Amino acid sequence: MRSSDSDRVYLARVDHLRAAAAVLVVLYHGCQLLGARIEGRALTDAAQRQHSTNPAATLVLEGHTAVALFMVLSGFIFTVGAHGRPIRYGRFVTNRLLRVYPLYLVIAVLGLATQVALPSFEHLLAVLTFTTPGQPYGGVFWTLSVELQFYLLFPLLNRLLGERGPGALLRLLGAIALLRLLVWLSSPAPEPHTSALYLGLAGRIDQFLLGMLAAWCYLRHRERLRAGWLPPAALALALGALWGFHQLRGFMSDSPLKLVWSTLEGAVWAVFVAVYVAGARDRGGAVSRAAARLGEVSYSVYLTHFMVLTVLCEDARLVGALPSLPPVWAAFALSALVALPVTVGLSFLTYHAVELPFLRLRRPYLGSSPTGAGNATPPAARGEPGAVVRS
Structure with a gap:
């Protein structure tokens, strides 16, 4: 395969995974927020959270797993891109800020505008640190x-x-x-909570590290990972693990098993990422191109979907539009047929109007390879100008 073809396949497959994770996040939050609105209950009421023994439904009801997939992808993409070449720290961090901050600041400042009082200096400082209090669109800022x-x-x-x-x-x-176990054991609470670990770097660093390890395996064993049966088997393993987690009450549980769930969740997605990206040649069909385009705007989808869902939850006519369906199915239908298309449309606008101008300001952050080891890495994975606009 020519280098340009290899680059295209690599980028397309990474964007497929981004697209899948973004769609899953929208469906998950849609089912939770719209489901709670339809049922007239508080979202924080764990006893009434939607539950299912159906593995397919589990994927949506525990769709927060898309965050783990995103974090594994981060470790994977950067490790592949930097293979065999030194990183210029200042430029790397600057590029990441140009990637993350512009759209985030737009969404966060608009969220502040929904409050009656003028934002204080403390509010503005909280915006810069992703801790805006009372932020209506900030469900994913953490x-x-x-x-x-x-x-x-x-x-x-x-x-x-x-x-x-x-x-x-x-x-x-x-x-x-x-x-992490010692931190949990040292808690003075009779039933120590695991959420603080699960929602912070202390509980999520595993997933980045496992993504880096998956990249190491991908770079050295691509040919061995291309067997056609590997991606379906890896996906079945991930779904099986997620189903078992859901049967233990999943995200809302404070079971000690959550101390190892982050690692297990990251491991199964790391395996899937490695075998999917290394998998059979991409033929570049219409479905592949559409998924790649969606993956390109996945960050916009991730940040704007709460705005769309907030509006939908306030529309009583829309919330009551499917009275014949069970609440969970009605919420899923509204999420898939209304929230997702509206979010995707909005995301193409925010990507080109807000994200892309700042992405074009980024500069290469990789030095030259002293040994030539980086030559084994697809150019599109190295962070060269215009090559990985999506990362």
Whole structure:
């Protein structure tokens, strides 16, 4: 395969995964928010959270797993892109800020505008740190804070992987797991909560590290990972793990098993990412191109969908439009047929109007390879100008 064809396949497959994760986030939040609105209950009432023994329904009802997929992808993409080449730390961090901050600031400032009082200095400071109080569109802002913390660590972690090999990251994973257990055991609460760990870098660093390890395997064993049966098997493994997690009450549970769930969740998605990206040649059909275009605007989808869902939840006529369906099915139908198309349409606008102008300001952050090792990496994966506008 020519280098340009290899680049196209790599980018398309990465964007397919981004698109799938973005769609899953919209459906998950749509089912939760619209479902609660239809049933007239509080979203925080764990006892009434939607539950199912159907594996297909589990994927949507535990659709927060898309966050794990995004985080695994972050570790994977940056590790592939930086393979064999030094990272210029300042440029790398600047590029990440240009990627994350512009659209986030637009959404966060618009959220502040929904409040009656003028924003204080504390509110503006909270915007800069992704902790805006009472933010109506901020349901996913916490993930951006976690991502930025990983960005600050990635050049060091990548050097560790390059100089010491995957064993260094595996040992780091083990140490983090042990420290996380000690934090949980030292809690003074009779029933220690696991949410703080699950929603912060302390509970999510596993997923970035596993994405980096998946990239290491992909770069060295691409040919072995191209067997056609591997992606379906890896997806079945991920769905099976998610189904088991859901039967234990999933995200709302404070079971000690959640201490290891982040690692398990990251591991199954890391396997899937590696085998899917390395899989059979992409033929570039209409479905593949459409999925890739959606993946290109996935960040906009991720940040704007709460705005759309907030509006839909306030429309009593729309919420009551499907009275013959069970609440969970009505919420799913509204999410898939209304919220998702509106969000995607809005996202193409915000991508080209807000994101793209700042993405074009980024500069290459990779130095030259002293050994030529980077030549084994597809140019589109290296962060060269215009090559990975999506990362």
